[in-house]
Amino acid sequence: MNIKNTALIIVPHQDDETNLVGNIMDVLTQYEVYVLYSSIDTNHRHAIVRKQEATAACAVWGINREHIIFLDYPDTANKAGTHFYTNGDKRIEESIEKTILSLKPVVVFATDFDFHSDHRMLSLAFDHVMGKILKEDHKYKPFVLKGFCYETAYYGVEDYVATDINLTTQKQSLLSNVSYEWDKRVSIKTLEKKRIIWKRKAYKALACHKSQYAVLHAKSIVNDDNVFWNRRTDNLLCNSQLTASSGDAEKLRDFLILDTSNIIEKNPYLISYSRGTWAPDGNNAWVKAKWEKSVKFDRIIFHGSLNTIEIRPINLTIYVDGNVIGSVDKINPYGRDTIFKSDIIIECKELKIVFSCDNVELSEIEVLYGDMQLPFDTGRIKEIKRNKLVDTYSEFGFQAIVFTTRLTRKVKKLVAKVLHRT
Structure with missing residues (x-):
């Protein structure tokens, strides 16, 4: 019997999948795919509907109910x-840890620091x-x-055109x-060949989320790729004895480049990220x-403070086994x-980084070997001859769906308002 590796x-929220x-x-057919939802509507009746919709959406890709995890926070x-x-309730971290250790997925797709x-x-709980x-x-x-889930999808650019191949747009x-950085994204292409928007599987999954009227965002979500940023898990600092002249050295290998206690402020440039920063005392750290x-x-990647808005001098020297x-x-x-990239492979038992400046603020240090390689085959964008008739048909049909969906939403709101008055 073939046992597939697991993807998580x-x-x-239900529709974020x-x-x-x-x-x-x-492109994930070689994996047993599991979906974990962390949150649910606090209204019990709405929560039941959201779970039913999520189960139907997952079924579009052949994910059965046994592979869906609702944490119900x-x-x-x-x-x-x-x-x-x-506010201090970290039970969700325990729930995520339990799930990961139970499934031991070889591939994890996780939501990032969106504005919700x-x-x-x-995002923070997963990184912790x-x-x-x-x-x-x-x-x-x-x-x-x-x-x-929001920035490059739900509230992304409405750019889907059936025969005009578009990758996700910033x-x-x-x-x-x-x-x-946008140019460091990982673009994973679809294998799907269907072009009419309502025939795409992503659209069919969105259509399952009727209570969210998710199809209204289909032109932003449905695309020929999804974009991600690879967070490498092979940082050699994780299995080292790590010390520092002062400060909490563990912040340099905790997987958290971004950390904050403020998740309410929408503008990410008004948030303090000092919680995740290592800042030693004095010079010669x-x-x-x-x-x-x-x-x-063959490389060391340094991440400075996320609150630093311009290039800053750092003046650090790298030693391996006592040699610069x-x-x-x-x-x-x-x-x-x-x-810092070396032209040769470096082999050592001790790495020391010395700072000869007094403005050191780092959020992470990654000591890595080699380049990232995707663990699965991704699609290739093929040239498709532009067909204005197909594009018009797809767009006209979609706008008819949008009109019907919006009308349905207005009627339901009106009926609810009338019933509330009576």
Whole structure:
């Protein structure tokens, strides 16, 4: 009997499964796919409907009910106030950890730091859990892809044209996770050949979420790819003895490039990220990693403070087994990758990084070997001859669906209002 490897999709709300991976489920046929939903409507009757809709949407891709996990933590409004997670309730981390350790997925798709508080909560909770797991189990290194359910999907660019091949388009110049760069995204292409929008599987899944009128966002969500950012889990610092001259060195290998206690503020540039930053005391700071056996690496990636808005001087020197191998004199803003790349493979048992400046603020250091490789085959965009008749048919049909959906929503609201008065 063939036992498939497991892929886990971690999203907050019912319909986010389609927002995050709806266009590329066809490339995951080699995996047993599980979907975890962290949140649910606090209205019991609405919650039942949302679960039924999610189950129907997952069935579009052949995911059965036994592979759907509802954690049932409460939906929280995205407005000024507080959130159960940042109020100290960390049970969701225990739930995520239990699920990951039970399934041991080889591939994880997880929602990122979108502008909704539940999305941000789930992104941070997952990162905390993954950091803990990686330090405790040095052999388990899942392939992690994080992406946006809102920014590049639900509230993305309405750019679907049936025979005009479009990849996901960026709506803003900067992303809600300010440490990401658009040109470093991982674009995974669909294998699906159907072009009429309502025949696409992602559309059919959206149509299952009737209570959310999700099809109204289909032109933003349905595409020929989904985009992600790879969060590497093979950081060699995780299995080292890590020390520092001062400060909490664990922040440098906790998997959290972005960390904050503020998940309510919509503008990511008004948020303080100091919670996730290592800042030593005084000059001549250092970080040292020791391994029991020699390790190999060819690059070190430094992430500065996410609150730094411009390139800053850093003045750091890198030693391996007591010998200087290089230096870095500046660090990129917003916590983005500052890469030290070696032309040769470095093998050592001790790595020491010395800072000869007093403005050191780092959110993470990654010691890595080699380039990322996708663990599955992805589609290839093929040239399709532009057909205005097909495009017009697809667009006209979709607009008819939009009109009908909006009319249905208005009628339901009106009926509910009348019933409420009586």
